Amino acid sequence: MKKKRFVYPLALVAVSLLLLLAACTPESRSSSGTPTAATGEEPKVTLDFWTFWGSETRRPIIEKIIDDFNQSQDRIMVKHTYLPFGDIWTKNLASIAAGNPADVIVNDYADVNLRASKNQNTDLSSYLAEDDIESRFYPELWNNVLYEDKAYALPFNTDTRLLYYNKEAFREAGLDPEQPPQTWAELEEYAQKLDKKSENGYEQVGFYPLWGDFGVDSWLINGDGGNGYFDESDQAAINTPGKVATLEWLKSWQDRLGRQTVDAMKADFGSGVSDPFISGKVAMYIQTGTYNTQIEEFGQDLDIGVAPIPEREAGSGHWSSGGGFVVEIPKGAAHPEEAWEFIKYLTDVDAQKYWAMENFDNVANIEAAEDPEANENPVYQASVENLADTKVFQVPLSASGYKDLINPHTDAVFLDKETPEQALEGAEKDVQALMSKNQ
């Protein structure tokens, strides 16, 4: 009798502990593996490659590139793991902290230096010493992967912004469709000619600077001679005359159209067929090079042209802004040499050219980007040429989090709560306070 009483609860505890252990083992990540027919006799090294490219368009492309790599040699087998865009960053952080990170990961270009300072990616200098591939990349992009003059990632792709304009609308308004606006003054002039007003609002707005993929920060670069918020010596350069003038110019557009109109129209914008440019609500629209795929899918009847971003005045420069992604080896990855082989392949001409041609995305490898076959598409060619004027900025480490301090001030300008001078003065003061705290 006594034994029975003890066995029961003990068995229950054992079972529940087993369940606890089962629940606590690391979950197998969802992955779509490439065929694992291993024919070689040497032990294969398997690499885990994390990306967030799971869409119907991108996934097959990256998986073909991985497949090509796997077929091209015997030692390394790369496995693709897809993680959703927001999740991938936190999972990466957690896995590095836990000591079992991915072998290669696609990460954001903007904070390579922040991650490097926090020991989250691997210094590639020793690999580059034997294999100096720096020259295959655009110099602007190369600067962004440096931390203390050492490379911690390789640039993979980038983008640039162009002015898309509706040639049909130009003809209707009596403008020459082959002569897009070159300067801010021309831009304003053409925009006003392209405005089509009706009793209850605008049927077509010629142009509004902040609709599209060119925000206040991008315009401030364009209007201030290609200079971002921080100058060469990592000092804050926010309250400059060029930027104040730019902000005033941007505000004048809102004053002319009326804030209510701007907000109301913007809220109606969608994507696909209800995209403002594709549906004809806006005649000129700034967007990235890959926007062309949307036009080809949803707006085949449109007669469009692209142009570099208008410069402030003749000669000040058609500055555009860009972003992009890099490939890096998380710190603590098990097979860094093999991972290096793979990222070398990813950034080499074949893989990059395939990516460029299938996606119409701007790639980091110069030879692949300027390949004549890809450049047959005029919009793509324009985007590649535009890279020369595209600024891609690295944020100084002491200013991490600067956006949350600048944006409220620039928002305030468009809400009539601060003048452009006050806004930029306030923003510079706040950012400088942040930087001195972090020194």
Add this chain to the structure above:
Amino acid sequence: MKTTAQARAPKHARKKLSKLARREELQGYLFILPWLIGLFGITLFPMLFSLYGSFTDYDVTSRMNFIGIDNYARMFADDPLFWKSLYNTLYYVALMVPLTTIGSVLLALMLNEKIAGMRVFRTIYYLPAVLSGVGVYFLWIQLLNPSTGLINTMLGWAGIPGPAWLSDPMWTKPAIIMMKLWSVGGGMLLYLASLQGVPSQLYESAKLDGASAFRRFWHITLPMISPVIFFDVVTSFIGGFQIFQEGYVMTDSGNGGPMGSLLFYNLYMWNQAFGLFNMGYAMAMAWVLFVIVLVLTLINLRMSKRWVYYEGGDD
């Protein structure tokens, strides 16, 4: 102080536990052992770690040096966004809790009438509470559209020009509160149940004495359901302070919206922890929030003695 043998007996009885009783006690502990392991491993240990971490410059992957109260000092003296995010959260809680409580109570009162088809009405009013998550936020982004959204259209019928709900910093938090009011059905259910527990003879005798509907409500209904109101207020308070998703989803990549008006405390903490890797600082923020909520809950508990009426006894 009673010092009779009777008072001491229980103590002696404890010591002399029979083998049977002791074994049963051990079995009891074994049964709850998994939950205890969970409590210590998943709740208490991380809390203590985070308390320690808040006094360091922990950034998950590269360092964890003890820096004393630097994080807290920086938070209170040097961080305008901390005060802004705290203000946003307090504003939200201060408006949301009374409005949703009053809304739930009124709704429950109305749905307590014996009208034909009342079940249908109750279902309809409860439905929004069932929906949750990102889909609801996108639904509301459509509803709050300044020119074509339903909200402004209906305001337009009443002759009021609706504001740009999600672009105007003055109206973004009220928009979120409106969203929360839409799902008062959840609280309504609680109140409905407790309303039906109010004995009808109280109402009858009040009517006999000539009490008006309002006096019946104020002097009978409210006190009788006050324990449930108290529960609802405390949980709403605690839940309200945790607001995060609305700020994260409805603003541009979690940046906190027009002029930082939707930068809630938890959202700012998230940005610090996972965007800038200032994990130690974020841990300090978490503990500050914990202390604030704890203090407010204790205040709530003390004040409850004044207005909560427990039928079971006690004063």
